[in-house]
Amino acid sequence: MIKPSIVVFDLGKVLLDFDYAIATRRIAAQATKPAVEVHEFLSQSPLLYRYETGPMTRQEFFDEVRQFSGFRGSFEEFGGFFADIFSEMPPMITLHAELRRRGIPTYIFSNTNDLAIEHIRRNFPFFANFDGYILSYEVRSMKPDVKIYEALEAMTGKRGAEILYLDDRPENVDAGAARGWQVILQTDPAKSRATIERLGLLGTA
Ligand SMILES: [Mg+2]
Numbered sequence: 001m002i003k004p005s006i007v008v009f010d011l012g013k014v015l016l017d018f019d020y021a022i023a024t025r026r027i028a029a030q031a032t033k034p035a036v037e038v039h040e041f042l043s044q045s046p047l048l049y050r051y052e053t054g055p056m057t058r059q060e061f062f063d064e065v066r067q068f069s070g071f072r073g074s075f076e077e078f079g080g081f082f083a084d085i086f087s088e089m090p091p092m093i094t095l096h097a098e099l100r101r102r103g104i105p106t107y108i109f110s111n112t113n114d115l116a117i118e119h120i121r122r123n124f125p126f127f128a129n130f131d132g133y134i135l136s137y138e139v140r141s142m143k144p145d146v147k148i149y150e151a152l153e154a155m156t157g158k159r160g161a162e163i164l165y166l167d168d169r170p171e172n173v174d175a176g177a178a179r180g181w182q183v184i185l186q187t188d189p190a191k192s193r194a195t196i197e198r199l200g201l202l203g204t205a
Helices: 020-028 035-044 046-052 058-069 075-083 090-101 114-123 146-156 170-177 189-198
Strands: 006-009 016-018 086-088 106-110 132-135 163-167 182-185
Touching: 006 090, 006 146, 020 035, 020 058, 020 075, 035 046, 035 058, 046 058, 058 075, 075 114, 086 090, 086 114, 090 106, 090 189, 106 146, 132 146, 146 163, 146 170, 163 170, 170 182, 182 189
Parallel strands: 006 106, 006 163, 106 132, 163 182
Antiparallel strands: 016 086
């Protein structure tokens, strides 16, 4: 195996844990639809896809959620509820900081939306410490579509085995592996760390 020159991180379930149920409970408390239906609508509908691939604005997203759920709160309340679902995964935050200290460039590569990213920027200081951010709603393409992988290669100037990519979703890492990237399907942080050590990026003998 070649030592990669950059490390690319998925965000959700790799650096930050998240739970949409937190948002849907709070939204449903001020809505006519039950939490389970709000949850399904938010997390599985084509709506989130349209929002996270860019064609839909946050206001349009809110309007559709409100129409479906009967949510009575303001847009600001909704935005707060929708985005406040994340918590740090400490072993991964530490691992990322160690890579930075060793001068290894790191990137965020995420299917996400502007409400979530605003919230994450405000609340999680580690998020400022990356060389670049490839975000689905900005690139207008979502993993595992080819276009967002090409955007990462264009931004970083790296390709193939120079890139090490961590993600918790098999279809996403498969699309990276198909381009020759080195990949880690994250199942648990200790295993991800062990692989990164084996690749020589943490400098342990
Ligand atoms: Mg993920």
